[in-house]
Amino acid sequence: MVDTSGAGGRPPAPSVRLDGITKRYGAVVACDGVDLELRPGRIHGVLGENGAGKSTLMKILIGLVQPDEGSIAVGGQVVRIGDPTAAGQLGIAMVHQHYSLVDTLTVWENVVLGDRAGFDRAHARSRAADIGERYGLQVDPDAVVGDLTAGQRQRVEIIKCLRREPTIIVFDEPTSVLTPAESEQLFGVLRRVVSEEGRTVALVSHKLDEILHATDEITIMRGGRVVERLATADATAARLAQDMVGRPVSLRSEAAALGLVGELADDAASVEQADAHERAAAEQPVALRVEGAVVMGPHGRRLLDGLSLEVRPGEILGLAGVEGNGQRALVDALSGLLPLAAGTVDVAGARVATERPGAFHDAGVGIIPEDRHDSGCVLDMSVAENLVLAHPSLVAARGLVQRARLLDHARRLMAEFEIQAASPDAPMRSLSGGNQQRVVLARELSADPIVLVAAQPTRGLDVGAIEYMAAQLRRAAAAGVAVLLVSTELEEILSLAHRICVIFDGRIVGELARHEATPERLGLLLGGVAA
Amino acid sequence: MSDRVAEASAVVGSRAVASGRAGATERVRAALPLVGLYAASVTVALALCALLVSSTGGSATRVFGALLDGSVRSPGAWGLTVTTAVPLLIVAVGTIVATKAGLVNIGQEGQLLLGAGAAAYVATRLHGPGAVVLTVSFAAAVAVGALWAGVAAVMKYTRAVPEVMSTLLLVFVAANLTNFGLTRKWLLLSRARVVNNTNSGQPLPAAARLPKIHVFGNTISWGVVLALALAGIAAVVVNRTVVGFRLRMLGLNARTARRAGVSAVTYGGAALAVSGGMAGLAGGVWLTSGIAGDRFTAGISSNLGWQGLLVALLARDQPATAVPMAFVFAALRTGSGFLSATGVERRIADVVQAMLVLALLVPPAVRAVQRRRAPKEVPA
Numbered sequence: 001m002v003d004t005s006g007a008g009g010r011p012p013a014p015s016v017r018l019d020g021i022t023k024r025y026g027a028v029v030a031c032d033g034v035d036l037e038l039r040p041g042r043i044h045g046v047l048g049e050n051g052a053g054k055s056t057l058m059k060i061l062i063g064l065v066q067p068d069e070g071s072i073a074v075g076g077q078v079v080r081i082g083d084p085t086a087a088g089q090l091g092i093a094m095v096h097q098h099y100s101l102v103d104t105l106t107v108w109e110n111v112v113l114g115d116r117a118g119f120d121r122a123h124a125r126s127r128a129a130d131i132g133e134r135y136g137l138q139v140d141p142d143a144v145v146g147d148l149t150a151g152q153r154q155r156v157e158i159i160k161c162l163r164r165e166p167t168i169i170v171f172d173e174p175t176s177v178l179t180p181a182e183s184e185q186l187f188g189v190l191r192r193v194v195s196e197e198g199r200t201v202a203l204v205s206h207k208l209d210e211i212l213h214a215t216d217e218i219t220i221m222r223g224g225r226v227v228e229r230l231a232t233a234d235a236t237a238a239r240l241a242q243d244m245v246g247r248p249v250s251l252r253s254e255a256a257a258l259g260l261v262g263e264l265a266d267d268a269a270s271v272e273q274a275d276a277h278e279r280a281a282a283e284q285p286v287a288l289r290v291e292g293a294v295v296m297g298p299h300g301r302r303l304l305d306g307l308s309l310e311v312r313p314g315e316i317l318g319l320a321g322v323e324g325n326g327q328r329a330l331v332d333a334l335s336g337l338l339p340l341a342a343g344t345v346d347v348a349g350a351r352v353a354t355e356r357p358g359a360f361h362d363a364g365v366g367i368i369p370e371d372r373h374d375s376g377c378v379l380d381m382s383v384a385e386n387l388v389l390a391h392p393s394l395v396a397a398r399g400l401v402q403r404a405r406l407l408d409h410a411r412r413l414m415a416e417f418e419i420q421a422a423s424p425d426a427p428m429r430s431l432s433g434g435n436q437q438r439v440v441l442a443r444e445l446s447a448d449p450i451v452l453v454a455a456q457p458t459r460g461l462d463v464g465a466i467e468y469m470a471a472q473l474r475r476a477a478a479a480g481v482a483v484l485l486v487s488t489e490l491e492e493i494l495s496l497a498h499r500i501c502v503i504f505d506g507r508i509v510g511e512l513a514r515h516e517a518t519p520e521r522l523g524l525l526l527g528g529v530a531a
Numbered sequence: 532m533s534d535r536v537a538e539a540s541a542v543v544g545s546r547a548v549a550s551g552r553a554g555a556t557e558r559v560r561a562a563l564p565l566v567g568l569y570a571a572s573v574t575v576a577l578a579l580c581a582l583l584v585s586s587t588g589g590s591a592t593r594v595f596g597a598l599l600d601g602s603v604r605s606p607g608a609w610g611l612t613v614t615t616a617v618p619l620l621i622v623a624v625g626t627i628v629a630t631k632a633g634l635v636n637i638g639q640e641g642q643l644l645l646g647a648g649a650a651a652y653v654a655t656r657l658h659g660p661g662a663v664v665l666t667v668s669f670a671a672a673v674a675v676g677a678l679w680a681g682v683a684a685v686m687k688y689t690r691a692v693p694e695v696m697s698t699l700l701l702v703f704v705a706a707n708l709t710n711f712g713l714t715r716k717w718l719l720l721s722r723a724r725v726v727n728n729t730n731s732g733q734p735l736p737a738a739a740r741l742p743k744i745h746v747f748g749n750t751i752s753w754g755v756v757l758a759l760a761l762a763g764i765a766a767v768v769v770n771r772t773v774v775g776f777r778l779r780m781l782g783l784n785a786r787t788a789r790r791a792g793v794s795a796v797t798y799g800g801a802a803l804a805v806s807g808g809m810a811g812l813a814g815g816v817w818l819t820s821g822i823a824g825d826r827f828t829a830g831i832s833s834n835l836g837w838q839g840l841l842v843a844l845l846a847r848d849q850p851a852t853a854v855p856m857a858f859v860f861a862a863l864r865t866g867s868g869f870l871s872a873t874g875v876e877r878r879i880a881d882v883v884q885a886m887l888v889l890a891l892l893v894p895p896a897v898r899a900v901q902r903r904r905a906p907k908e909v910p911a
Contacts, residue, residue: 335790358792367790375786381779389780390791392773399772 045215287482303329318497366449384410576890601869602862610749616861622839625809632802633782638698640836641705646811651827676811732827
């Protein structure tokens with residue numbers, strides 16, 4: 001076993017030891033003989049691309065998934081963790097990527113949720129407040145969770161987790177919903193629970209910056225195996241990136257996919273390029289104009305609150321924002337899936353009849369939705385059918401779908417966009433996430449859109465697929481398409497956008513030229529502080 | 532979370548590659564377990580029925596013999612079975628159209644009853660050549676069935692009332708409406724002097740009966756041609772046309788369909804109306820086929836609507852598969868007619884029939900459960 005203690009002398013005995021963990025799903029091995037040791041007083045980073053097996057490994061530790069082989073020892077004792085309750089009894093807790101909070105309950109009610117014994121209301125309230133105080137996680141215990149921001153909800157989740165005094169805490173991609181300032185604060189909390197209280201923390205992430213910044217030791221996973229263990233002090237971004245991806249990578253060109261904000265922010269050449277691009281685009285007439293858009297959510301909340309933006313042909317407008325600030329509503333509205341309570345949308349100068357199904361598609365708005373299973377494709381139709389969803393007449397004659405033409409059309413697009421599928425007749429469901437995304441991209445681009453809206457287009461994809469998507473978006477813009485890139489990943493925005501708008505609480509709170517977009521300024525805007 | 536999705540799709544992807552390579556043999560192999568399941572579940576049902584019949588003092592062999600005699604073996608039996616299959620198939624075809632659009636119409640029984648009533652109303656009043664009388668009667672049956680399903684469609688698309696509830700509850704309204712019609716001479720009640728206590732409709736004139744085909748001593752209603760044609764048309768429309776493509780898209784993913792320009796109100800409303808219209812037509816065809824007597828009665832629908840729904844379910848929404856399924860259900864109906872002659876108690880005979888229907892429903896249910904479980908092995 002590699003000594004992972006770094007310069008700190010003899011390592012403390014591990015609090016958890018995973019030995020030879022293997023988990024198979026059919027033919028795919030999610031975890032392949034993985035060994036992992038977590039030590040008290042340390043933050044252990046588990047780094048890997050999407051699909052590397054890190055989430056599966058953590059689910060095994062928390063009892064959500066049962067391993068096919070291997071053993072888990074907690075405090076030197078081999079244990080069987082049948083479910084999360086058993087894990088909780090062993091002092092293992094997890095802060096999930098997706099929260100397990102009940103929106104309609106208050107903060108303190110959520111914190112005590114799941115307790116079997118009776119509880120005393122006053123005591124529970126003050127306990128929730130105390131924990132918040134102790135770790136600098138201030139939240140009003142009487143606030144209703146549904147009214148909180150994503151960052152505040154995560155605090156509740158952490159308080160809920162810490163209240164049970166776990167000795168081992170797993171954080172699964174915790175920063176995806178946080179502003180940079182909130183992430184900073186979170187890492188402060190992590191540091192505190194390990195150094196002052198001697199707890200064990202595992203931080204699962206696919207972002208190099210985070211891992212380098214916040215951990216003591218690192219395990220890198222790729223294709224279900226552990227490929228490297230090292231102390232963070234010995235790690236460099238280049239080395240981590242190569243181990244994670246499995247081939248030499250250019251930190252500069254793939255910074256977005258690797259999660260390196262620093263590389264992007266001060267890349268003078270590309271900033272200059274973006275600004276030059278923007279000056280050229282400014283001469284063009286507006287392709288997409290959204291004016292005072294209001295979308296009402298349930299409970300009378302305004303998901304979009306008078307949002308206005310403009311995108312010109314050939315430019316990529318990056319819409320940055322922390323998750324849950326109305327991005328979903330905007331994209332749904334531009335797909336014709338949510339009605340506008342007020343406001344207008346014009347495409348190439350023509351008003352779009354937002355109420356009519358298909359109006360946006362007909363107007364020339366292509367969409368790569370955030371959740372392609374929800375509104376981007378039909379999983380139970382074939383790849384070929386998915387490639388013509390909005391315009392089946394393209395391959396039809398006299399109202400009959402011509403199979404030969406349908407297949408020809410599909411084969412052409414499959415070749416052009418390098419879609420890996422058994423055949424054009426393969427069900428969409430059988431494709432990998434990256435290939436499903438390519439089908440959506442191929443269909444939307446083949447319709448010659450005036451505007452292309454890409455919402456979180458690289459979420460859940462591996463580094464290669466992320467690069468492909470980025471290249472396609474750049475190519476679309478170069479061909480004169482107005483691209484609206486909606487992303488919560490600052491890295492993605494900084495590497496692709498020519499101009500940046502920040503959305504907060506359903507409104508645009510700031511607009512920056514690329515050269516003005518420093519991580520610090522963006523960070524403030526993301527938190528709703530106007531520039 | 533995203534890891535899991537990526538892993539899962541990778542698994543499914545590799546499987547699809549494998550199945551693509553194997554091709555047709557793979558498809559045959561995939562169908563084999565289903566055939567085996569049918570054989571097993573029917574065998575078990577037959578064994579249970581035999582046990583039940585013999586333990587209540589009957590003879591199992593006589594019961595099964597009667598079932599066969601009634602459905603296909605005795606002279607003229609299979610003609611009767613085919614004619615009975617006609618309304619079942621027409622109901623099933625309509626149901627399939629609605630299901631493809633993602634709608635659950637379970638009110639065929641009522642739609643069929645009203646369709647039969649409308650056909651009876653027209654047929655007993657209109658004078659003219661048979662072809663005209665029948666055409667107009669059927670048109671009325673379609674219109675009234677479609678209208679009845681249309682009520683559910685309007686409630687769904689204006690007030691978001693689930694069509695499962697509304698179509699079902701409208702069955703009872705329809706039953707009461709036709710019962711009312713049978714108390715009024717200006718509606719459905721026989722205009723002759725009522726000779727018995729039951730309210731019965733006016734007898735249909737000879738011109739308003741569907742012509743018959745005579746083959747090998749069997750008499751089959753011309754309705755069979757109509758039903759097969761409708762099944763063929765539905766198969767082409769649903770699977771081959773642009774309209775069918777958009778209908779399926781709506782059924783499989785309404786949000787994607789909306790973005791692609793498919794209006795749920797137009798397509799969904801039309802699909803519900805078509806399924807109601809078909810059920811109505813089935814009522815008209817059944818009424819004029821003569822098997823259920825020469826006039827409209829309150830009990831004329833006699834579960835044909837429910838059973839047509841089951842046929843669609845068993846055919847897993849393929850019009851072509853619905854054809855043999857409709858025949859099997861019709862055989863169970865006609866076969867049970869002979870059960871009472873075996874001296875087996877009426878209620879036991881009903882249980883036997885229900886058991887055999889259940890046996891046919893088990894395999895698709897097992898498959899559905901298997902399919903739902905498969906993604907649990909491979910989280911998706």
